Amino acid sequence: PHAPAVDRAEARKFTEDFHRETGAAAALEDRWQEIARQIDTTGTYVHTGAELTWGARVAWRNSARCIGRLYWNSLVVRDRREVHGTDDIAAECFQHLRATWRGGRIRPTITVFAPDAPGRRGPRIWNEQLIRYAGYVHPDGTLAGDGRNTGITTYATELGWHGRGGRFDVLPLIVDSPHEGVRWYPLPSDAVREVAIGHPEIPEVADLGLRWHAVPAISNMRLEIGGISYGAAPFNGWYLETEIGARNLVDADRYNVLPLLAHLMGLDMSSERTLWRDRALVELNRAVLHSFDAAGATITDHHVESERFLRHLRREEDAGRVCPADWSWIVPPVSGGLTPVYHRYYDEADLRPAFVLDEDGAR
Amino acid sequence: PHAPAVDRAEARKFTEDFHRETGAAAALEDRWQEIARQIDTTGTYVHTGAELTWGARVAWRNSARCIGRLYWNSLVVRDRREVHGTDDIAAECFQHLRATWRGGRIRPTITVFAPDAPGRRGPRIWNEQLIRYAGYVHPDGTLAGDGRNTGITTYATELGWHGRGGRFDVLPLIVDSPHEGVRWYPLPSDAVREVAIGHPEIPEVADLGLRWHAVPAISNMRLEIGGISYGAAPFNGWYLETEIGARNLVDADRYNVLPLLAHLMGLDMSSERTLWRDRALVELNRAVLHSFDAAGATITDHHVESERFLRHLRREEDAGRVCPADWSWIVPPVSGGLTPVYHRYYDEADLRPAFVLDEDGAR
Numbered sequence: 090p091h092a093p094a095v096d097r098a099e100a101r102k103f104t105e106d107f108h109r110e111t112g113a114a115a116a117l118e119d120r121w122q123e124i125a126r127q128i129d130t131t132g133t134y135v136h137t138g139a140e141l142t143w144g145a146r147v148a149w150r151n152s153a154r155c156i157g158r159l160y161w162n163s164l165v166v167r168d169r170r171e172v173h174g175t176d177d178i179a180a181e182c183f184q185h186l187r188a189t190w191r192g193g194r195i196r197p198t199i200t201v202f203a204p205d206a207p208g209r210r211g212p213r214i215w216n217e218q219l220i221r222y223a224g225y226v227h228p229d230g231t232l233a234g235d236g237r238n239t240g241i242t243t244y245a246t247e248l249g250w251h252g253r254g255g256r257f258d259v260l261p262l263i264v265d266s267p268h269e270g271v272r273w274y275p276l277p278s279d280a281v282r283e284v285a286i287g288h289p290e291i292p293e294v295a296d297l298g299l300r301w302h303a304v305p306a307i308s309n310m311r312l313e314i315g316g317i318s319y320g321a322a323p324f325n326g327w328y329l330e331t332e333i334g335a336r337n338l339v340d341a342d343r344y345n346v347l348p349l350l351a352h353l354m355g356l357d358m359s360s361e362r363t364l365w366r367d368r369a370l371v372e373l374n375r376a377v378l379h380s381f382d383a384a385g386a387t388i389t390d391h392h393v394e395s396e397r398f399l400r401h402l403r404r405e406e407d408a409g410r411v412c413p414a415d416w417s418w419i420v421p422p423v424s425g426g427l428t429p430v431y432h433r434y435y436d437e438a439d440l441r442p443a444f445v446l447d448e449d450g451a452r
Numbered sequence: 453p454h455a456p457a458v459d460r461a462e463a464r465k466f467t468e469d470f471h472r473e474t475g476a477a478a479a480l481e482d483r484w485q486e487i488a489r490q491i492d493t494t495g496t497y498v499h500t501g502a503e504l505t506w507g508a509r510v511a512w513r514n515s516a517r518c519i520g521r522l523y524w525n526s527l528v529v530r531d532r533r534e535v536h537g538t539d540d541i542a543a544e545c546f547q548h549l550r551a552t553w554r555g556g557r558i559r560p561t562i563t564v565f566a567p568d569a570p571g572r573r574g575p576r577i578w579n580e581q582l583i584r585y586a587g588y589v590h591p592d593g594t595l596a597g598d599g600r601n602t603g604i605t606t607y608a609t610e611l612g613w614h615g616r617g618g619r620f621d622v623l624p625l626i627v628d629s630p631h632e633g634v635r636w637y638p639l640p641s642d643a644v645r646e647v648a649i650g651h652p653e654i655p656e657v658a659d660l661g662l663r664w665h666a667v668p669a670i671s672n673m674r675l676e677i678g679g680i681s682y683g684a685a686p687f688n689g690w691y692l693e694t695e696i697g698a699r700n701l702v703d704a705d706r707y708n709v710l711p712l713l714a715h716l717m718g719l720d721m722s723s724e725r726t727l728w729r730d731r732a733l734v735e736l737n738r739a740v741l742h743s744f745d746a747a748g749a750t751i752t753d754h755h756v757e758s759e760r761f762l763r764h765l766r767r768e769e770d771a772g773r774v775c776p777a778d779w780s781w782i783v784p785p786v787s788g789g790l791t792p793v794y795h796r797y798y799d800e801a802d803l804r805p806a807f808v809l810d811e812d813g814a815r
C-alpha cells in the first residue's frame with residue numbers, strides 16, 4: 090500500500106526534459122540539487138507548479154490512445170495537492186465539472202490531488218469517470234442502465250447508496266483517502282450537464298428517451314510525472330461523437346440501442362446483410378452531433394478530429410518529437426477507412442510523463 | 453537474381469510440421485533423408501504434391517491480415533510447377549480464373565508455378581492481381597480509371613499495350629520468365645467476370661456506370677514453404693464487400709465515388725459534420741452486396757465474416773495452435789466498432805509457410 094521511494098533516474102530525466110523544453114535550461118543543475126536532496130531525505134520530492142503543469146500537459150501529449158491531442162499545450166491544470174479530506178476532494182471534483190463547462194464551451198481541464206509518497210499513499214477515486222450512469226442487473230438477468238458500470242453500482246449500493254433503478258441514474262462519486270477511507274457523494278445537479286438525444290429528421294428518436302452527459306472526465310488513471318505517481322487526477326476534454334454514438338449507446342452489453350433505432354427507422358432487419366446496423370449507426374451519430382450542437386455543448390466529429398490529429402502529428406514531427414499513437418484506438422469505430430488516420434502506421438513508444446491504468450483492459 | 457541454397461533448418465521445420473499435422477509422422481525420417489540429400493546435391497529440394505498442397509493451405513492459415521481463413525483447409529491447389537513458358541503461364545492463369553468461377557460459386561484456389569532455385573529463378577507475375585483496372589493520368593493531371601494502378605498501366609503501355617483510356621479497362625497480364633523475359637497477354641473475356649453496380653432502392657446509382665470484377669486474385673505475393681520460394685503463385689478467395697465498397701471505389705486516390713453518390717442521394721454536403729460520407733458509404737456497400745447477389749457471384753459481408761473469423765480463431769485454439777492476426781487489417785473499414793473482431797486483441801506471430809510481399813506497403 091505504501092509507495093516505494095522515487096526512482097532518481099526518472100526524476101532526473103523529467104527534470105532535464107522540463108528544463109530543455111520550457112527553455113529554463115540554465116537553472117537545471119540548481120533545481121536538480123534540490124530534488125536530489127529531497128529524495129535523499131524523504132524518498133520523494135515536490136514538483137513546482139510549473140513542473141506539475143508541464144508534466145500533466147506532456148502526459149496528455151504522450152497518450153497514444155488519444156486522438157484529441159492537438160490542444161495538449163492549453164490543458165488547464167488545477168493544482169489541488171493540498172486538499173486531503175474526502176469531503177474536500179469531492180467538492181473539488183464537482184467544482185472541476187462546473188469550471189470546465191463554461192456554458193457549453195468545454196475547456197480541457199485536470200485537477201491534481203496529492204501524490205503517493207513513501208509511507209503515505211495519496212487519495213483515489215474509484216469511479217472510472219466523474220460522471221457515469223448506474224447499471225443494475227435485475228434478478229431475472231435483465232439489465233437497466235449502463236452495463237459497463239454494474240460493478241461500481243453494486244459497490245456504491247453496498248456503501249449505502251440507493252439507486253432509483255433507472256436507465257440514466259448518475260452514480261455517486263466514491264472517494265478513498267488514507268485517513269477517512271471510502272466515502273460516497275451524490276453529484277450536485279449543477280455539476281452534471283446532460284444532453285437529450287434527438288434526430289434532425291426523425292422526431293421519434295426523441296421518444297427513445299436517450300441522453301448522455303456532456304463532459305467525459307476520466308478519474309481512474311494515475312498521472313505519472315518524473316517518478317511521482319498522482320493516483321487522483323481526474324481530467325476531461327470534450328466528447329468525440331463516436332464515443333457516445335458508436336460505443337456507449339451501442340455496445341451490446343451497454344445500451345444496445347441500434348435494434349430500437351432501426352425498428353423506428355423501418356429498416357429491414359431480417360439479415361445482417363441488409364446493413365441495418367450500419368445505417369442505424371450513422372443516424373445515431375448524426376443524432377448525437379445534432380443534439381450536442383443544439384444544446385451548445387462542445388463535441389467533435391470523427392472526420393474533423395482525424396484531420397486535427399494529423400495536424401498534431403505534423404507539428405510534433407516539426408518540433409523534432411516522436412508522437413506515439415495506437416492505431417486501434419486512434420481509428421474511429423465508424424467508417425474507419427474514410428478517415429485519413431486509417432491509411433498509415435504510427436510510432437508506438439511508451440513515453441513519460443503518462444496517464445496509466447492499473448489494469449489495462451481490452452477495447 | 454539467383455536464389456541462395458535452401459535453408460536446411462526451414463526445410464526440416466516444415467517437414468516435421470507437415471508430418472505431425474497430417475499424421476504421417478512415421479515417415480518423417482525417411483522423407484527427411486531424401487530432402488537433405490537433394491539439398492546437398494542441388495541446393496534445393498522438390499515438394500511432393502501433398503507437401504505443396506498442405507504448405508499452401510497453411511500459408512493461408514498463417515495470413516495474419518486475412519479475415520477469411522475459416523475455410524483454409526479446403527483451398528484448391530493447382531500444381532503447375534512444370535509449366536515454364538510465359539504463354540503457358542498466362543494460359544494457366546486464365547484457366548485458374550475460369551475454374552474458380554463455377555457459375556458464381558467461387559472456390560478459393562491457388563495455382564503454383566515453378567519456385568526459385570539456386571542458379572535459376574522462377575517466373576514472376578508483375579500484376580498485383582490477375583484482374584485489375586488500368587489507371588491513366590492525363591496530361592492535365594486528371595485521372596481516369598483506378599489510381600492505384602497507374603504505375604503498372606504505364607509499364608504495360610511501354611511494353612506495347614494500348615489502353616482505351618476508360619474507367620474500367622482490364623489490364624493485360626504481365627508475365628516474366630527467366631528464358632523469355634517480360635511478355636504481356638490480354639485477358640480473354642470469359643476469364644473476367646464483372647458485376648455492374650446498382651442499388652436496391654436508388655435506381656440512379658446504376659447510371660454512375662460502376663462495376664467491379666468478381667474474383668480477387670492476388671498475384672504478386674511469394675509463397676514460402678519450407679525454405680522454398682514460389683514467386684508466382686496467384687490465389688483467390690471471394691470478395692468481402694468492404695474491399696470494393698469502402699476502399700476500391702471509395703479511396704480518394706482511386707474511384708472516389710462517395711461525392712457522386714451523395715449528390716445523387718441528395719445529401720447535405722455542406723460540412724463533414726452532416727456525416728454525408730458515412731451515409732453514402734453504407735449505401736455503396738449495400739449496392740455492392742445487392743449487385744453481387746443479383747449476379748449470383750459469391751460475396752461476403754463484414755458482419756458475417758467477422759463472426760466466421762472468430763469461429764476460425766476458436767477452432768485454431770481448440771487445435772492447440774496460435775492464430776496470428778493483425779487488428780488493423782482484420783477490423784473492417786466500415787462500422788468497425790459494430791463487429792465482434794473489434795473488441796479484442798490478437799496474437800501477432802509471424803509463422804511459416806507464408807505469403808510474403810516483397811515490399812510491405814502501408815494500408
Ligand code: HEM
Nearest residue numbers: 149152154155156157197198324325326327328329389444
Ligand atoms: C479535447 C478533447 C479530447 C478529445 C476529442 C479526446 C478524444 C479521445 C478519444 C476518442 C479517446 C478514446 C476513448 C475510447 O475509445 O474509450 C481518448 C482516449 C484518451 N484520452 Fe483523449 N480526448 C480529449 C482530451 C483529452 C485530455 C484533456 C486528456 C488528458 C489530459 C486526454 C487523455 C486521454 C487518455 C489518457 C486516453 C486513453 C484512455 C484509456 O486508456 O482508456 N484526452 N481521447
Ligand code: HEM
Nearest residue numbers: 512515517518519520560561687688689690691692752807
Ligand atoms: C475465401 C474468401 C476470402 C476472404 C473473404 C478474404 C478476405 C480478406 C480481406 C478482406 C483481406 C484484406 C484485404 C485488404 O484490405 O487489402 C485479406 C487479405 C489477405 N488474404 Fe484473404 N480472403 C479470402 C481468401 C483468401 C485466400 C484463398 C488466401 C490465400 C490462399 C488469402 C490470403 C490473404 C493474404 C495473404 C492477405 C494479405 C494481403 C496483403 O498483405 O496485401 N485470402 N483477405
